[in-house]
Amino acid sequence: MGRAKLPRKSTAIDMTPFCDVAFLLLTFFILTTKFKPDEKIPINTPSSVAAKVAPQKNYIMISLDKDGKAFLNSDREDVKTDAINILNKDHNLGLTDGEIHRLATMPIIGTSLQNLKAYSGLPTTALNDKLPGIPIQDTANNQLTEWMKAFVSVSQDLQGEDPENKANNLTIILKGDNLSKFPQFKNVISALTDNMILQFQMVTNPEMVPVGSELWRQAQNAAPAAKANG
Amino acid sequence: MAELDTSSHDSGKKGPGVKKGKKLSTRVDLTPMVDLGFLLITFFMFTTTMSQPNAMNLKMPDDKQNVDPTKIKQSGALTIFLGKDNHIYYYEGENLKADLSNVQSSNFKDIRKVILDKKANTPPDDLFVVVMPGNASTYKNIIDILDEFSIDMVERYALVNKVDPQYEADISKLDSLSTQ
Numbered sequence: 001m002g003r004a005k006l007p008r009k010s011t012a013i014d015m016t017p018f019c020d021v022a023f024l025l026l027t028f029f030i031l032t033t034k035f036k037p038d039e040k041i042p043i044n045t046p047s048s049v050a051a052k053v054a055p056q057k058n059y060i061m062i063s064l065d066k067d068g069k070a071f072l073n074s075d076r077e078d079v080k081t082d083a084i085n086i087l088n089k090d091h092n093l094g095l096t097d098g099e100i101h102r103l104a105t106m107p108i109i110g111t112s113l114q115n116l117k118a119y120s121g122l123p124t125t126a127l128n129d130k131l132p133g134i135p136i137q138d139t140a141n142n143q144l145t146e147w148m149k150a151f152v153s154v155s156q157d158l159q160g161e162d163p164e165n166k167a168n169n170l171t172i173i174l175k176g177d178n179l180s181k182f183p184q185f186k187n188v189i190s191a192l193t194d195n196m197i198l199q200f201q202m203v204t205n206p207e208m209v210p211v212g213s214e215l216w217r218q219a220q221n222a223a224p225a226a227k228a229n230g
Numbered sequence: 231m232a233e234l235d236t237s238s239h240d241s242g243k244k245g246p247g248v249k250k251g252k253k254l255s256t257r258v259d260l261t262p263m264v265d266l267g268f269l270l271i272t273f274f275m276f277t278t279t280m281s282q283p284n285a286m287n288l289k290m291p292d293d294k295q296n297v298d299p300t301k302i303k304q305s306g307a308l309t310i311f312l313g314k315d316n317h318i319y320y321y322e323g324e325n326l327k328a329d330l331s332n333v334q335s336s337n338f339k340d341i342r343k344v345i346l347d348k349k350a351n352t353p354p355d356d357l358f359v360v361v362m363p364g365n366a367s368t369y370k371n372i373i374d375i376l377d378e379f380s381i382d383m384v385e386r387y388a389l390v391n392k393v394d395p396q397y398e399a400d401i402s403k404l405d406s407l408s409t410q
Binding site: 046 | 259260261263264267268270271274275277278282283284285286287288289290291312342346363364365366367368369370371372373374376377380381382383391
């Protein structure tokens with residue numbers, strides 16, 4: 001009796017479905033991705049259990065780096081232009097319209113008011129953590145207060161125009177580094193509270209709520225209730 | 231996978247001079263394409279930001295408004311000092327004693343129990359936590375302690391941002407005591 005011959009099968013695998021999956025995933029990632037914004041000043045934010053997503057639009061961001069230097073940024077160029085205009089007038093900085101426009105389009109503002117003129121001529125490559133930052137070190141010369149004053153007045157003008165328009169509600173975000181010390185943070189807060197900005201947001205990394213804590217228990221209780229209602 | 235072209239071996243029956251075009255397989259080897267696909271997927275997975283940064287709300291009291299300090303009941307007060315190197319010092323209730331004898335030392339892990347104990351032992355309306363960061367404390371310490379309040383669901387707390395020189399001296403004294 002001859003042994004039954006097994007048909008010899010090719011070891012070649014059809015790669016087509018595999019390729020399909022790969023490119024499907026690739027398309028998904030290309031379409032959903034948003035590149036990490038180019039960070040001029042490296043900041044490691046602390047983490048918290050806060051669940052609210054940081055605003056991505058209509059914000060004024062104050063960054064506080066690990067050496068306690070403050071930087072300003074906003075996604076609204078018109079707001080920045082108006083604020084710089086006000087400061088220019090109040091402090092006789094002698095900025096031309098071109099310089100103001102250049103400052104407003106810069107990704108970050110990090111120098112004293114007196115140096116703004118020279119600062120407007122800096123190339124983008126010079127905008128890094130070696131900048132001096134907005135002076136906040138001592139309470140007597142806290143220039144962030146001046147900036148916030150200008151921003152508050154711009155924001156009030158905007159709201160006066162059309163209070164219903166959500167785009168006119170500017171949010172103040174504070175982005176601080178893990179290692180920045182309290183005295184600088186204190187001066188940033190006083191710059192805000194002196195201008196009656198009593199509510200602001202602080203950027204943090206998301207963190208899990210510790211299991212067994214009160215907040216965790218509340219979330220656990222809320223979840224079945226929501227299920228029962230839904 | 232690389233495939234051997236075996237088609238030429240079948241053409242043995244042809245007579246001499248009969249030439250036939252080589253039959254080429256229409257199958258394309260997709261392996262390099264898959265490789266490239268996964269390489270790009272990996273690239274996009276690493277560069278993408280899936281997790282958006284979160285924001286924590288902080289409301290500061292208006293210091294231009296005069297609040298009657300007697301509104302806070304001494305029995306429900308818990309004062310937390312933030313020292314250097316992630317040290318925490320706290321005292322309950324009554325005013326700080328001059329020799330700092332009623333101050334206890336803690337850290338970010340154990341403070342949760344302290345807050346929860348205090349919360350359990352005080353009527354909810356009386357509980358009030360005051361945070362006084364020292365000059366050596368970091369931004370992370372402040373966020374951590376505020377986060378601790380939201381974890382423990384403490385609703386009434388205040389961050390003191392105008393630190394009295396007296397308290398500052400006390401905190402440095404506590405720091406020097408704890409390092410001994």
